[in-house]
Amino acid sequence: MGPGSGIGGTLRDALDRLEPPPRAVDWSLFVFVAAEVLTGLVSFTVGVPEGWPVFWLHRALGLGIVALLAWKLARVRRRLTDPTLWQRSTALSVLTLVAALGALSTGVVWVFGLDVRLSYWTLLSVHVGFGLVLLPLVAAHAATRFRLPRRVDFERRRTAVRYTVLLVAGAATYRLQQGVNDLLDTAGADRRFTGSQPREGDGNGAFPVTSWVADNPDPIDREGYRLRVEGLVSAPVELTTDELGAGHETEALLDCTSGWYTVQEWGGIRVGDLLDAAGGPETASGDEEATDREPAYVRFTSVTGYRWSLPLDEAEDALLATRVGGVRLSHGHGAPARLVAPDRRGFQWVKWVTRVEVRAEYDLGQWFVTLVSGFD
Ligand SMILES: Nc1nc2c(c(=O)[nH]1)N[C@H]1C(S)=C(S)[C@@H](COP(=O)(O)O)O[C@H]1N2
Numbered sequence: 001m002g003p004g005s006g007i008g009g010t011l012r013d014a015l016d017r018l019e020p021p022p023r024a025v026d027w028s029l030f031v032f033v034a035a036e037v038l039t040g041l042v043s044f045t046v047g048v049p050e051g052w053p054v055f056w057l058h059r060a061l062g063l064g065i066v067a068l069l070a071w072k073l074a075r076v077r078r079r080l081t082d083p084t085l086w087q088r089s090t091a092l093s094v095l096t097l098v099a100a101l102g103a104l105s106t107g108v109v110w111v112f113g114l115d116v117r118l119s120y121w122t123l124l125s126v127h128v129g130f131g132l133v134l135l136p137l138v139a140a141h142a143a144t145r146f147r148l149p150r151r152v153d154f155e156r157r158r159t160a161v162r163y164t165v166l167l168v169a170g171a172a173t174y175r176l177q178q179g180v181n182d183l184l185d186t187a188g189a190d191r192r193f194t195g196s197q198p199r200e201g202d203g204n205g206a207f208p209v210t211s212w213v214a215d216n217p218d219p220i221d222r223e224g225y226r227l228r229v230e231g232l233v234s235a236p237v238e239l240t241t242d243e244l245g246a247g248h249e250t251e252a253l254l255d256c257t258s259g260w261y262t263v264q265e266w267g268g269i270r271v272g273d274l275l276d277a278a279g280g281p282e283t284a285s286g287d288e289e290a291t292d293r294e295p296a297y298v299r300f301t302s303v304t305g306y307r308w309s310l311p312l313d314e315a316e317d318a319l320l321a322t323r324v325g326g327v328r329l330s331h332g333h334g335a336p337a338r339l340v341a342p343d344r345r346g347f348q349w350v351k352w353v354t355r356v357e358v359r360a361e362y363d364l365g366q367w368f369v370t371l372v373s374g375f376d
């Protein structure tokens, strides 16, 4: 089939017309990969549907990389296939290509609802792994053949048109995939806007026990357990398991960044009521220098040290759960008590909570602690 004939030919013509100059392709690949890592990481913090543009941008950029990579490979193919052209940097190039193909293929396959597990890693976690090694590889690869971009490579109007078309085509392709998923009724059809797949059923057994990285404490003895409620409250208290009770019920959706979600009925105590048991939030009056510290956040800390804070208003409506699906929480799911924070991603739902603290400051350290908690 010659150029321009049939659908394949038309597509080819369109791709040819869109193709940026070689140097622009190289730089674009670098920028697109960096943007993918950024949007991917940011998407992990998004739990409300209004955050959908982050996910769509991630998908469109990913499909843009497919096109960029196709142009690039068409140009440099011989450097890889012809052994007489191999250099020292070729190994790095191949490694970078493998990571790129790994990230792209796991992403695409995930979208169609396939989930082959590599031990306890979901395919989405493997995708994240490929993405995280890809960025330094692309940076190193670019450094071996560093050439500054020239003005003519990015002639303004053409560049804007090209990249707009590229991203719109990416988004359209993603949209098309949704139709295919619906039509074939694949597991990919039930994904949330976050990309997570459903886990059906009620109670402890219905959804996986997940620790972010390495958190894995011994079971907590119900009798010996105490929950401390302290910080900027009038009367700090320690509560027993029985005092936490299960007076409050709420249905909430837990969406883990490893790619699954579940809707469960959670029972426990409203955090607002918990704070009332400690006399309620109270401004700490400082000394003569009038350093009043206003209650602004509530921090939930696990027996392992893992922790997360919510703004005070949001925290008051959150739940410290002792039950799920009508039964007691199992150890793996955070017994005796775990945070249920609707609209927040799973990693923020602290398990095995032993301390609830009203604070004035935002806790920047939580970002680090959630990554290393459980490593000794
Ligand atoms: N203390 C502690 N709490 C934690 C975690 C953890 O590693 N340690 N993992 C979080 C993550 S990533 C998720 S998705 C949910 C999973 O809750 P589950 O194990 O009940 O499914 O718990 C969160 N709470």
Ligand SMILES: [Mo]
Residues within 6 Å of the ligand: 210, 211, 212, 255, 256, 257, 258, 346, 347
């Ligand atoms: Mo998670």
